[in-house]
Amino acid sequence: MARVPILAGNWKMNCTLPESEALAGELYKEIGQLDDREVIIAPTTPALTAVARQIDGSGYKLSAQDLHWEDSGAFTGEVSGPMLVAAGCSHVIIGHSERRQYFGETDGRVALKVKAALRHKLTPIVCVGETLEERESGETLAVIERQVRGGLDGLDANSIAGLVLAYEPVWAIGTGKVATPQQAQEVHASIRSLVAELANAEVAAGCRILYGGSVKPENVDILMSQEDIDGALVGGASLKAADFARIVRFQS
Numbered sequence: 001m002a003r004v005p006i007l008a009g010n011w012k013m014n015c016t017l018p019e020s021e022a023l024a025g026e027l028y029k030e031i032g033q034l035d036d037r038e039v040i041i042a043p044t045t046p047a048l049t050a051v052a053r054q055i056d057g058s059g060y061k062l063s064a065q066d067l068h069w070e071d072s073g074a075f076t077g078e079v080s081g082p083m084l085v086a087a088g089c090s091h092v093i094i095g096h097s098e099r100r101q102y103f104g105e106t107d108g109r110v111a112l113k114v115k116a117a118l119r120h121k122l123t124p125i126v127c128v129g130e131t132l133e134e135r136e137s138g139e140t141l142a143v144i145e146r147q148v149r150g151g152l153d154g155l156d157a158n159s160i161a162g163l164v165l166a167y168e169p170v171w172a173i174g175t176g177k178v179a180t181p182q183q184a185q186e187v188h189a190s191i192r193s194l195v196a197e198l199a200n201a202e203v204a205a206g207c208r209i210l211y212g213g214s215v216k217p218e219n220v221d222i223l224m225s226q227e228d229i230d231g232a233l234v235g236g237a238s239l240k241a242a243d244f245a246r247i248v249r250f251q252s
């Protein structure tokens, strides 16, 4: 089954509202309209509505960087699924390693958030990844399996078909150290077999699994040529319009 590639830019905690509008505008100028790949932009929460307006008609999708699992209530500082939908989002990143590392995100919370996103027809981009210590002690595949099982806990095949997964080795994020195509492919293939077990073979064959961690114009082509890498989740390089445009236009 052909999987449409996804190129997603996670802006993290960067860009004020006017800067976000300017960057979204520049991106459209550099990339233009594409129909053989999906472009997703994940700005900060205060910039979502403005960027939604900016990319209206471009075909690009808008993603949030996190959400709360309740729809509303006394949860100071949090943002809910209905709010993201109203702001124009179609996607939401869940379980990013920075949230796991700095904000106490657990697999259990990831599972609650995934269910909340699906309930509101937001496509979750569920992130998993091992630390350097875990890789060096040979635990990579076990850690990834635990995170995928934990994050997708309680979902049926239909729900699993509605999400995107992202493998982001923690040691490759923002460090300039990219996983080798073989290292990434090995983990992506193991995630796909796990999806087959948790859902079924058809869902696994259609599931988009993105790679993230120091993706740059120089390495995107070789990463995208791997059989089980279906796209990229890009941090630093997504803040430079020309670099992100080259990543979107990967050739494999």
Ligand code: 13P
Pocket (backbone or CB within 6 Å): 010, 096, 168, 172, 173, 174, 175, 176, 212, 213, 214, 215, 233, 234, 235, 236, 237
């Ligand atoms: P970098 O591309 O800056 O390494 O970040 C990757 C990432 O965390 C995307 O979510």
